[in-house]
Amino acid sequence: MRIHTFTNTPTMPVEVTERSLSELTDAMQYTGFQGRKLAESVKAWENMFKEEGVTIFMGLSGAMVPAGMRNIITYLIENRLIDCLVSTGANIFHDCHEALGLRHYVGSHIADDCELLGHGIDRIYDVFAYEEEFRNTDHFVANFTRKHDGKTYSSREFIRLLGKEISEKGNRNSIIVSAYKHNVPIFIPALSDSSIGIGLTIARRNGYNINIDQIKDVDEITQMVEASEKTGVVYVGGGVPKNFIQQTEVVASIMGHDVAGHEYAIQYTTDAPHWGGLSGCTFDEAVSWGKISREAKKVQVFVDATIALPIVAHALNEKTKDHKRKAPCFEWNRDGIELCFKTS
Template identity: 70%
Template sequence: MHLNVFTDNPTVPIDVKDRSVSELMDGMLKTGFQGRKLAESVQAWHNMLKQENMTVLMGLSGAMVPAGMRRVISYMIQERMIDCLVSTGANMFHDSHEALGKKHYVGSHLVDDENLFEHGVDRIYDVFAVEEEFRTADNLIADFAEEIGEISCSSREFMYLLGKELVRRGAAEDSIVVSAYRHNIPIFIPALSDSSIGIGLTIARRRGLKLDIDQIKDVDEVTQIVEKSGKTGVVYIGGGVPKNFIQQTEVIASILGMHIGGHDYAIQYTTDAPHWGGLSGCTFDEAVSWGKIAAQAKKVQVFVDATIALPIVAHALHEKCRELKRKAPIFNWKGPEGLDIDYRE
C-alpha cells in the first residue's frame, strides 16, 4: 500500500470571504472534526433528497420547540425535506401552544428556581414558560378529546385530527402540527402519554372519556411506511424513543419477511456519546449489526448541539434545493387495507 492512499486528499483551511451558508458548508468538507461532519450531513441530506423513491423519516427529541426550532422543522415539512415525523409529545405540545399565540421566553439558567415556582414560571434550561398558560393548553386538549369522542386511533390519526382542530382555531401556519396536516405528513408520537398531551388526555379520562391511543397501531403504521417505500433515509435530532421507534421498523419488517437490508441513509445530530451504551449515542455502525442501517448506507453522525446545527443545515439545504424537483411520497391511508405510497413532484 502506497503512502498516497492516505495523503491524496489534503485539508483546505477555511478562509473568510463573502459567500452563502451552503458554500461555507462545501468549504468545510475539507476541514476536520465535527465541522466536517456537519458539512457531510448537509451533503448526505441533499443527496438523499435527489434519490428516486426515497422516503425521509425524522426523529425529533429534546426541547427543540421551546428552544426556537419549530419554524425550521415546519419549513422542512413544507418543502418536503422530510416525509414523516416521529416526535416526543412534548415538542408537539409546545408547538401547538405557540401555534395558538402563546410564547416561550428568553430566560437564564442562572436564576432562583424557587422564586420562579412562586411566580408560576417553568424553566427549560435558559427558556421560561408560564405554567398557567400550559394548564390552559392541557385543558384545551382535554376539551378537544371530548369533542372527538370514544374512539381508538393511532397517534398519527390523533395528530391529524389535532392539526385539523388547530386550523379551525386559526393557528399559525408556521406550526409543525399545522404544516404536517396541510401537507399530509404523518406525525407519530410513540410515547404520547409522556407529555402534556398525555396530561390533557388524562384529564379527559377523569371526566369519563374512553379515548384509546393505540401505540401498537403506531408501530404497525410506521413499519408499513418503511415496507412500502422504495428507499428510506433517517434523520435524528437527538435520540431517545423517536430514534428507536424508527430504527426498529427494519427489524419488524425483516421478521415479517417484508423488507430486509436497513435504512439507506442515516444522519444524526446528538450530544450523547456511544461509550455509555445508550441508544441515543450509539453509532450507526452498531445499528448495522442489528440490521437497522444498511451496511453500505451513507452514515453521518454529528456530535453537536442541535440548536446550533439545525439552523445552519436548514439554510444550507434551502440554498441547495432551490432547483430540486423532488418526487416526494404521497401517503394514502386506506383503513384496514393498509397504506399505499405514490411518489410525485
C-alpha cells in the same frame, strides 16, 4: 512529496470571505472534526433529498420547540425535506402551545428556581414559560378529546385530527398544521409521556376517553417502510423517536419483507457511544441489528442541535430550492397502505 492512498485529499483552511451558508458548508468538508461532519451531513441530506424513491424519516427529541427550532421543522415539512416525523410528545405539545398564541420566553440558566416557582414560571434551561398557560393548553387538548370520545386512534391519526382542529382556528405557523396540510404523518410513540398525555388524562377523569393505540403506531410506520423503495433517517437527539424508526427494519424483516436497513442515516447528538445508550450509539452498531444498511451513507455529528439545525436548514434551502422532488405520499385505508408520489 510522498503520496499515499490515505493522503489523497489535503485539508483546506476555511477562508473568511463573503459567501452563502451552503458555500461555507461546502468548504467545511475539507476541514476536520465535527465541522467536517456537519458539512458531510448537509451533503448526505441533499443527496437523500434528490435521490428518487427515498422516504425520509425524522426523529425529533429534546426541547427543540421551546428552544426556537419550531419553524425549521415546519420548513422541512413544507419543502418535503422529510416525509414522516416521529417526535416526543413534548415537542408537539409546545408546538400546539405556540400555535394557540402562547409563548416561550428568553430566560436564564442561572435564575433562582424557587423564585420562578413563586411566580408560576417554568424553566427549560434558559427558556421560561408560564405554568398557568401550559395548563390552559392541557385543557385545550382535553376539550378537543370530547369530540372524539370513545374512539381509538393511532397517534398519527390523533395528531392529524389535532392539526386539523388548530388549522381551523387560523394559526398555520405550526408543525402539526403544516403536517396536516402537506399530508406528512407525525407519530408520537410515547404520547403519554408528555403534556398531551396530561390533557388526555384530564379528559378521562371528566368522563371522556380516547384510546391511543401505540401498537397500531408500530404497524403503520412499518407499513411505510415496507411500501418504500428506500428509506433514510435524520435524528435530532435520540431516545424513543430514534429507536421507533430504527426498529421498523426489524419488524418488516420479521414480517417477511426483504429489507436491507435504512440507506441514509444522519444524526445530530450530544451523547457519546461509550455509555451504552441509544442516543449516542453509532450507526455502525445499528448495522449489527439490521437497522442500518451495510452500505448506508452514515453521518453522525456530535453537536448541539440548536447550533446544527439553523446552519443545516439554511444550507439545504440554498442547495434544494430549485429542485422539484417527487415526494412519497402515504394513505391508509381498510386494505392497508397506498403509496403515491407528488412533486413538491
